[in-house]
Amino acid sequence: MTAINAVTDYTREGEVGVITLNSPPVNALSAGVRDGLAEGMAAAIADAGAKAVVIICEGRTFIAGADITEFGGAQKGASLFDVQEAIEGSTKPVVAAIHGTALGGGLEVALTCHYRVAVPSARCGLPEVNLGLLPGAGGTQRLPRIVGAQRALEMMTSGEHVPAKACLEMGLVDELVEEGKLREGALAFANKIVAENRPLKKVRDLDDKTSADRGHPEIFANFRKANARKFRGFLAPEYNIQCIEAAVNLPFDEGLKVERKLFGELITGSQSAAQRYSFFAERQAAKIPDVPDDTAVLPIAKVGVIGGGTMGGGIAMNFMNAGIPVVMVEVKQEALDRGIATVRKNYERSRTAVPAETEARMARLTGALDLEALADCDLVIEAVFERMDIKKDIFTRLDAICKPGAILATNTSGLNIDEIASVTKRPEAVIGLHFFSPANVMKLLEIVRADHTSKEVINTSMKLAKKIGKIAVLVGVTPGFVGNRILGQRQREANKLIFEGAMPWDVDRVLYDFGFPMGPFAMSDLAGLDIGWVKEKSKGETIRDVLCEMDRRGQKTGAGYYDYDENRNAKPSPVVEKIIKDFAAKQGTNTREISDQEILERCIYPMINEGAKILEEGKAIRASDIDVVWQNGYGWPVYRGGPMWYGDLVGLDKVLAKMKEFQAQMGDVFKPSALLEKLAAEGKRFQDLK
Numbered sequence: 001m002t003a004i005n006a007v008t009d010y011t012r013e014g015e016v017g018v019i020t021l022n023s024p025p026v027n028a029l030s031a032g033v034r035d036g037l038a039e040g041m042a043a044a045i046a047d048a049g050a051k052a053v054v055i056i057c058e059g060r061t062f063i064a065g066a067d068i069t070e071f072g073g074a075q076k077g078a079s080l081f082d083v084q085e086a087i088e089g090s091t092k093p094v095v096a097a098i099h100g101t102a103l104g105g106g107l108e109v110a111l112t113c114h115y116r117v118a119v120p121s122a123r124c125g126l127p128e129v130n131l132g133l134l135p136g137a138g139g140t141q142r143l144p145r146i147v148g149a150q151r152a153l154e155m156m157t158s159g160e161h162v163p164a165k166a167c168l169e170m171g172l173v174d175e176l177v178e179e180g181k182l183r184e185g186a187l188a189f190a191n192k193i194v195a196e197n198r199p200l201k202k203v204r205d206l207d208d209k210t211s212a213d214r215g216h217p218e219i220f221a222n223f224r225k226a227n228a229r230k231f232r233g234f235l236a237p238e239y240n241i242q243c244i245e246a247a248v249n250l251p252f253d254e255g256l257k258v259e260r261k262l263f264g265e266l267i268t269g270s271q272s273a274a275q276r277y278s279f280f281a282e283r284q285a286a287k288i289p290d291v292p293d294d295t296a297v298l299p300i301a302k303v304g305v306i307g308g309g310t311m312g313g314g315i316a317m318n319f320m321n322a323g324i325p326v327v328m329v330e331v332k333q334e335a336l337d338r339g340i341a342t343v344r345k346n347y348e349r350s351r352t353a354v355p356a357e358t359e360a361r362m363a364r365l366t367g368a369l370d371l372e373a374l375a376d377c378d379l380v381i382e383a384v385f386e387r388m389d390i391k392k393d394i395f396t397r398l399d400a401i402c403k404p405g406a407i408l409a410t411n412t413s414g415l416n417i418d419e420i421a422s423v424t425k426r427p428e429a430v431i432g433l434h435f436f437s438p439a440n441v442m443k444l445l446e447i448v449r450a451d452h453t454s455k456e457v458i459n460t461s462m463k464l465a466k467k468i469g470k471i472a473v474l475v476g477v478t479p480g481f482v483g484n485r486i487l488g489q490r491q492r493e494a495n496k497l498i499f500e501g502a503m504p505w506d507v508d509r510v511l512y513d514f515g516f517p518m519g520p521f522a523m524s525d526l527a528g529l530d531i532g533w534v535k536e537k538s539k540g541e542t543i544r545d546v547l548c549e550m551d552r553r554g555q556k557t558g559a560g561y562y563d564y565d566e567n568r569n570a571k572p573s574p575v576v577e578k579i580i581k582d583f584a585a586k587q588g589t590n591t592r593e594i595s596d597q598e599i600l601e602r603c604i605y606p607m608i609n610e611g612a613k614i615l616e617e618g619k620a621i622r623a624s625d626i627d628v629v630w631q632n633g634y635g636w637p638v639y640r641g642g643p644m645w646y647g648d649l650v651g652l653d654k655v656l657a658k659m660k661e662f663q664a665q666m667g668d669v670f671k672p673s674a675l676l677e678k679l680a681a682e683g684k685r686f687q688d689l690k
């Protein structure tokens with residue numbers, strides 16, 4: 001065996017030269033890996049005894065893509081194109097041996113190999129779109145030549161990781177080899193192609209799929225139309241589509257030029273910068289400085305959920321999906337039956353529902369009417385009414401019932417967890433697990449650390465979150481925690497703006513155009529204006545009171561802030577406009593023309609400022625954690641990073657100046673945080689905080 005460099009070996013087995021990469025964690029195409037591949041290929045070509053070449057990786061995966069950490073820096077080592085030319089132009093057949101994931105640049109390297117073999121558990125994909133990019137190493141031109149335009153469109157605009165079996169069916173992989181025996185399988189395959197004297201298959205020369213798609217622009221028009229909503233605001237999906245169009249309509253080298261040009265635009269743009277930041281932010285959020293990764297993880301074999309409402313049911317489904325049995329507790333049989341029936345309905349309604357799978361999951365759910373049924377649970381999550389007295393009562397009883405070592409969690413969306421923990425004799429076992437509705441769908445989990453929560457309980461909760469497919473962010477106890485506390489700022493300003501002259505649809509439009517899925521008033525209409533509203537207590541003191549009293553309770557009643565037609569299409573409501581104007585007149589507010597820019601700054605800058613206060617108070621570990629919360633729990637547009645990233649992008653000096661201006665005009669709710677003042681004075685960004 002010859003060491004090519006620190007991450008690459010070359011060896012020969014019989015008549016096959018084997019290049020082995022070993023660059024943990026994911027064999028990303030760093031300068032070292034690229035050099036290793038280039039020199040490994042040179043060694044294989046020079047090796048007279050080698051009649052074919054296999055490229056294989058050590059560790060958990062084949063090459064998982066370009067090294068994202070290198071983007072933006074000066075190019076070092078061999079270029080990826082040089083490496084690909086060496087492989088594709090090789091006079092000896094080259095076989096990629098794939099396990100784990102061949103993603104992005106990794107798959108693009110494999111596509112320059114003449115053949116590809118994989119183990120059944122492997123997956124292939126071009127996920128660049130999720131980083132705001134397109135495959136920039138020929139992938140946009142090669143993939144459609146194998147799978148055709150339609151499948152390439154789907155794969156490249158979703159970034160999906162396609163299982164090996166499907167890759168085989170599409171011709172992306174030539175042969176599957178036995179699981180766990182990739183090396184042997186790849187060598188046997190290489191020997192076979194040598195023995196059979198098979199040709200050097202170059203994907204760039206294929207034309208049957210692309211020529212079939214040529215002259216059918218409707219493939220692209222239909223795809224754009226069908227996905228317009230999903231792609232709204234994002235640049236990368238459209239750029240990927242344009243590259244596939246080029247693959248269909250232009251010769252290979254011309255198509256490559258289009259790819260290079262569009263890749264260059266994306267990689268230097270703000271969207272990809274935000275999306276790459278988000279990739280690392282999400283992974284960073286899993287790291288808790290004072291809770292090392294080797295902290296004990298408590299076994300969670302059974303979970304209890306108190307409350308069979310929408311929230312409780314959704315929470316239960318997460319664990320049932322992950323194979324963990326759940327006991328759901330309600331006070332009345334009727335409520336329990338309803339709760340269980342709702343869970344079943346959710347499964348049956350889901351797009352991927354398979355009856356047998358629904359039954360297997362439902363078999364993991366049992367119901368009970370007594371908290372005593374939770375005695376043997378390893379984790380209990382309370383998801384009842386947001387009232388401190390009720391929560392305290394439940395936790396007092398849980399403390400007496402639950403086995404030692406059990407984790408006692410609350411799903412409160414903002415109450416003081418230290419106060420809840422104080423009624424137990426085991427505050428170290430108490431933690432907040434704040435799920436977002438619908439809890440079986442939303443990715444975010446705010447894990448709330450109280451004063452006495454133990455490190456084991458934190459680590460177990462973080463690891464469990466990953467197991468159930470959630471993105472967890474550890475936050476501290478503060479009213480509304482991180483997400484809702486920041487939301488409160490936006491809500492306050494939205495509510496004020498409609499008395500000052502902007503209409504609800506103006507505020508909604510500005511936030512929608514910014515990239516949120518909907519604005520706050522459309523959101524209220526969707527959720528129902530009467531959530532938490534009590535008819536008997538309503539005094540017509542707020543717009544919401546008035547609307548609810550008029551039975552304008554949102555979409556479900558056909559009217560709320562908006563008027564709705566029978567298809568639930570919203571229209572600005574003249575009735576609401578009059579109510580708002582009357583209200584403003586009664587309050588003596590002077591209304592004025594409010595610009596879209598002011599709406600945006602009034603809604604967003606206080607959120608950034610609140611994020612800064614949260615950091616100052618140590619309620620979030622890092623600025624990027626706040627952004628992870630807002631992207632995954634509140635629909636912050638991914639291509640704008642998150643409130644803190646966006647603040648950095650605008651410039652903290654500008655945000656500060658605007659906050660001061662608002663403070664002078666409208667009072668201390670706009671008072672800049674000390675951290676914002678400090679960073680702005682030092683010319684720094686939230687990202688510079690370490």
Ligand code: 3HC
Pocket residue numbers: 025026028061064065066067068069101103104105106108127128131133134135136137139280283284
């Ligand atoms: N570059 C640099 N680091 C990477 C990386 C990459 N492409 N992919 C993963 N990593 C790092 C992660 O940041 C993480 O680091 P950490 O341990 O310090 O936090 C570590 O590798 C492990 O990653 P995960 O925690 O995500 O591990 P999983 O096992 O859960 O997932 C994976 C593995 C599926 C490979 C996932 O990491 C992934 O999706 N990676 C990105 C794949 C990708 O987008 N590739 C395309 C890159 S762009 C490109 O290739 C451009 C080209 O067209 C020119």
